[in-house]
Amino acid sequence: MAHTTDSTVTAGPRPSLLYVVKQVELAARSHMDELLKPAGITALQYTALTVLRRRDGLSSAQLARNSFVTAQSMADMITTLERRGLIARRRDPDNRRAMLISLTDAGRELLATHDEAMGALEERMLSGLTPRQRRDLEAYLNRCRTALSDVPPH
Numbered sequence: 001m002a003h004t005t006d007s008t009v010t011a012g013p014r015p016s017l018l019y020v021v022k023q024v025e026l027a028a029r030s031h032m033d034e035l036l037k038p039a040g041i042t043a044l045q046y047t048a049l050t051v052l053r054r055r056d057g058l059s060s061a062q063l064a065r066n067s068f069v070t071a072q073s074m075a076d077m078i079t080t081l082e083r084r085g086l087i088a089r090r091r092d093p094d095n096r097r098a099m100l101i102s103l104t105d106a107g108r109e110l111l112a113t114h115d116e117a118m119g120a121l122e123e124r125m126l127s128g129l130t131p132r133q134r135r136d137l138e139a140y141l142n143r144c145r146t147a148l149s150d151v152p153p154h
């Protein structure tokens with residue numbers, strides 16, 4: 001929507017779907033950050049931990065791609081999460097130069113502590129949709145992600 005100088009909204013072209021997707025992401029991330037603040041982690045750190053819960057033993061590069069951060073940001077995040085005892089690194093038996101990252105018991109515990117609140121946030125986000133619309137939305141978003149990525153989901 002276009003805005004005039006006196007801050008009234010005027011009719012105009014609808015926002016792009018990319019814009020709407022980004023607004024949903026920003027709103028969800030803001031709520032997640034608020035929920036996670038007492039635990040001392042960010043939504044991005046939480047996302048990385050949930051990726052590891054789904055697929056243990058990723059390299060830093062794989063974890064970065066699946067957590068939507070740069071390799072440099074992931075390197076800093078790994079240091080922080082390892083220092084907190086939420087993840088551990090070990091040598092890759094197939095490539096001694098590579099390190100694989102896993103959740104620790106403390107990391108699994110932290111995620112379990114927040115599962116209910118994150119589930120409630122997701123439920124709030126989807127509250128206006130029928131069960132069929134929810135399934136369709138998930139399928140559509142997965143198709144969109146696949147169309148834009150060469151990386152399979154984890």
